[in-house]
Amino acid sequence: NRIHYKEQFMAIERTFSIIKPNAVAQNVIGEIERRFEQAGLTIIAMKMLKLTREEAEGFYAEHKGKPFFAGLIDFMTSGPMIVQVLEGENAIHHNRELMGATDPAKAAPGTIRADFGSHEQVSANAVHGSDSPISAAREIRYFFTEDELFPH
Ligand code: IDP
Numbered sequence: 001n002r003i004h005y006k007e008q009f010m011a012i013e014r015t016f017s018i019i020k021p022n023a024v025a026q027n028v029i030g031e032i033e034r035r036f037e038q039a040g041l042t043i044i045a046m047k048m049l050k051l052t053r054e055e056a057e058g059f060y061a062e063h064k065g066k067p068f069f070a071g072l073i074d075f076m077t078s079g080p081m082i083v084q085v086l087e088g089e090n091a092i093h094h095n096r097e098l099m100g101a102t103d104p105a106k107a108a109p110g111t112i113r114a115d116f117g118s119h120e121q122v123s124a125n126a127v128h129g130s131d132s133p134i135s136a137a138r139e140i141r142y143f144f145t146e147d148e149l150f151p152h
């Protein structure tokens with residue numbers, strides 16, 4: 001039946017998103033949120049916060065030891081950012097498409113990172129988005145409790 005079909009084929013997912021400190025400093029929070037909303041993703045949780053080094057290191061634990069790690073932590077603790085949960089069909093992949101490639105200089109034209117990321121500093125690439133369902137679950141839990149999520 002119809003309901004069954006929808007459940008099976010419309011993968012409604014949640015993904016974790018950050019509007020990074022450089023984008024907050026550039027005053028483009030609204031422009032970035034507009035892109036998510038126009039693409040059909042719904043913001044079901046959000047807050048502004050400034051990470052401590054410990055929090056940033058825990059969040060990016062998988063990158064510990066990489067040459068860019070210290071610079072990434074410096075950048076991610078440099079100012080306030082927006083953490084949020086986006087919900088929608090294929091939200092994880094859809095968000096990654098809207099974001100564009102990690103390096104803003106290589107991101108496709110019209111993507112968030114191409115438009116708002118730094119072309120001098122890869123870490124300042126404007127946004128973060130979970131890369132898999134397992135990461136999404138971990139990252140959402142890192143910043144939000146269940147009662148801070150407001151599904152539509
Ligand atoms: P992603 O954010 O596109 O998933 P990851 O490889 O998971 O990319 O890297 C996490 C973050 O670390 C990136 O968003 C970027 O801010 C930073 N980063 C990744 N690679 C580099 C690099 O080569 N130089 C500086 N920063 C980097």
